[in-house]
Amino acid sequence: MEIVVCLKQVPDTESQIKISGDKKSIETGDIKWVMNPYDEYAVEEALKLKEKFKGSVTVVSAGPARVVEALRTALAMGADKAIHIEVDTVQLDSYGTAELMAAAIKEVPHDLIFTGQRAVDNDQTSTGAALAEFLGIPQLSLITKVDVADDASKVTVQRPVEGQTLVIESSLPALITAQKGLNEPRYASLPGIMKAKRKPMDKKDPGALGVTPSSKSEVVQIIPPPERAAGKIIDGETAEEKAIELVRLLHDEAKLV
Amino acid sequence: MAEGIWFVAEQRDGELRKVSFEVASAARRLADEVGTTVSGVLLGAGVAGEAEKLGAYGADKVFVIEDDALSVYTTDAYSAAIAGVVKENDPAVLILSASVQGKDLSGRLAAKLGVGLAMDCVKFELNADKKLVATRPIYAGKAVAEIIPAGDPQIATARPNVMDLVEPDESKKPEVVSVPFSVDAAELKTKVVEVLKDESGKIELTEADVIVSGGRGMKGPENYKILEDMAEVLGAAVGASRSAVDAGWRPHTDQVGQTGKVVSPNLYIACGISGAIQHLAGMSSSKVIVAVNKDEEAPIFQKADYGIVADLFDAVPVMTEEFKKLLS
Ligand SMILES: Cc1cc2nc3c(=O)[nH]c(=O)nc-3n(C[C@H](O)[C@H](O)[C@H](O)COP(=O)(O)OP(=O)(O)OC[C@H]3O[C@@H](n4cnc5c(N)ncnc54)[C@H](O)[C@@H]3O)c2cc1C
Ligand SMILES: Nc1ncnc2c1ncn2[C@@H]1O[C@H](COP(=O)(O)O)[C@@H](O)[C@H]1O
Numbered sequence: 001m002e003i004v005v006c007l008k009q010v011p012d013t014e015s016q017i018k019i020s021g022d023k024k025s026i027e028t029g030d031i032k033w034v035m036n037p038y039d040e041y042a043v044e045e046a047l048k049l050k051e052k053f054k055g056s057v058t059v060v061s062a063g064p065a066r067v068v069e070a071l072r073t074a075l076a077m078g079a080d081k082a083i084h085i086e087v088d089t090v091q092l093d094s095y096g097t098a099e100l101m102a103a104a105i106k107e108v109p110h111d112l113i114f115t116g117q118r119a120v121d122n123d124q125t126s127t128g129a130a131l132a133e134f135l136g137i138p139q140l141s142l143i144t145k146v147d148v149a150d151d152a153s154k155v156t157v158q159r160p161v162e163g164q165t166l167v168i169e170s171s172l173p174a175l176i177t178a179q180k181g182l183n184e185p186r187y188a189s190l191p192g193i194m195k196a197k198r199k200p201m202d203k204k205d206p207g208a209l210g211v212t213p214s215s216k217s218e219v220v221q222i223i224p225p226p227e228r229a230a231g232k233i234i235d236g237e238t239a240e241e242k243a244i245e246l247v248r249l250l251h252d253e254a255k256l257v
Numbered sequence: 258m259a260e261g262i263w264f265v266a267e268q269r270d271g272e273l274r275k276v277s278f279e280v281a282s283a284a285r286r287l288a289d290e291v292g293t294t295v296s297g298v299l300l301g302a303g304v305a306g307e308a309e310k311l312g313a314y315g316a317d318k319v320f321v322i323e324d325d326a327l328s329v330y331t332t333d334a335y336s337a338a339i340a341g342v343v344k345e346n347d348p349a350v351l352i353l354s355a356s357v358q359g360k361d362l363s364g365r366l367a368a369k370l371g372v373g374l375a376m377d378c379v380k381f382e383l384n385a386d387k388k389l390v391a392t393r394p395i396y397a398g399k400a401v402a403e404i405i406p407a408g409d410p411q412i413a414t415a416r417p418n419v420m421d422l423v424e425p426d427e428s429k430k431p432e433v434v435s436v437p438f439s440v441d442a443a444e445l446k447t448k449v450v451e452v453l454k455d456e457s458g459k460i461e462l463t464e465a466d467v468i469v470s471g472g473r474g475m476k477g478p479e480n481y482k483i484l485e486d487m488a489e490v491l492g493a494a495v496g497a498s499r500s501a502v503d504a505g506w507r508p509h510t511d512q513v514g515q516t517g518k519v520v521s522p523n524l525y526i527a528c529g530i531s532g533a534i535q536h537l538a539g540m541s542s543s544k545v546i547v548a549v550n551k552d553e554e555a556p557i558f559q560k561a562d563y564g565i566v567a568d569l570f571d572a573v574p575v576m577t578e579e580f581k582k583l584l585s
Pocket of ligand 1: 471474497498501518533534549555568
């Protein structure tokens, strides 16, 4: 089974976000970059399927030179080869990113493609869907369970939606977006890290892929979130007193209950 | 010329979901700013009767597409059918809910139509050129972006529970237009083979008005009973921090935060949650935040509108009793 995993490098979730002077992007100077957490589930699921069905796992990332680190992490976890599409992703939305990745992925065999359900930077939650559309394959999003038929002819997945879980069957090739709960991502082992250094890292530039990616959204500005007014710490002698006063305030002052 | 503000309604088991009224209301407000019309799209099997109800929330017209293949949502059937009516009618703006269904559908639809998409928005405005400017939190709320999605239509999704409903006017009946479902069966590559209902009748976190959430301070899974009791009185959903989820105390679907659900209830009550940056990212757009924590230094207090420094095992049962008194 040939599997492709798309992964994005994003700021560590601990990062404080500072907006740049032009209000169009964020300051990246102090940021520690990591593989998007949802993409770790995607890589793990691909590796598990490879263990069962054989074949290979190719990881793809579009971004500046630094994203090679995230690709190396995936190779160290056990992926076989990497494709780095070198591009300044700051200028790209999910549409443009998906156009580029579709062009790269068309050239490699793929029975299944995994992405994360969303990248925790711009939270666009749409690159997977756009990629599936551009490749003309079905998408299965926010998936917490993947079962590939023994003869690898189809896939059955579980997709929790509000208050229920849909069990969906799809033909292959298909694209799956990984949700938390799908698996527990493995860590890269030391031998894995050593081996990763020798695994192929194929660099592509957008020109060679024959696409001029088009962003379909204009950023007017990026601003800090609305400030929350300072809150009230409720005084009282005992927990009970405080609890009673809290409920009174929620009722009388906040008018919520 | 693209004209009119459209929305996509959402039904479950043949009944409209609340998010449908939210997107209808958002569309109505935009249409009123520029004096244009509002049209809804409703898909399903045997749902034409529901279409009428959208009039009260501002729909002038509702396009109804019915087929057995549409009774349960699938990306391929819904996106192909909606793309069809959209292309035929050329609306200027199309609003969907950022529900689980809407997130999946909007991404596919925007790509199919070759237009931009602003996902999970908390505010919509029209600029001087009558173009949609959508405000959306990014970095899970650590910053906010104003976006103009390109193309006709401009597509955006509204975060559930954020868009105020317009005052419903039951006397308004929309024009209902039935559109044939004409998607080629060969294009439908996915099939819902089973629907596993969540028997607990839990309220979905992303759509809940009130959330009671517990973290590592709950000490163990058995203690969530006291939160469930409070939630029951309040009609609330129960959430959790990642620590509680990773410890196996609560299911993954309950996690609130940057790698869990981003929620915006009217009231969020955090019990035994320290307020790590990733947790705050997921709940700081709640209207009112309450924290119950025994450590007065806990960062959650910096975001909380009301806080009590107390042992939650003492405070929570008392709160539940007080809420009960108020609500009985
Ligand atoms: C990549 C990444 C993604 C993450 N994503 C998320 C996410 O989406 N959501 C999330 O929540 N976290 C996330 N985290 C984890 C986050 O960093 C914190 O570890 C986590 O939120 C802490 O959970 P907690 O507040 O329950 O536990 P703790 O930080 O241990 O806090 C427990 C709190 O309970 C209080 N307490 C203890 N006993 C009592 C008592 N009897 N009465 C009252 N108070 C009491 C303590 O004072 C303390 O403040 C993520 C971390 C990483 C690295
Ligand atoms: N620049 C990128 N390179 C590789 N994969 C990406 C990129 N951007 C997004 N993705 C994939 O698409 C998923 C969803 O991202 P998004 O739509 O940006 O929230 C991510 O989890 C990745 O798997």
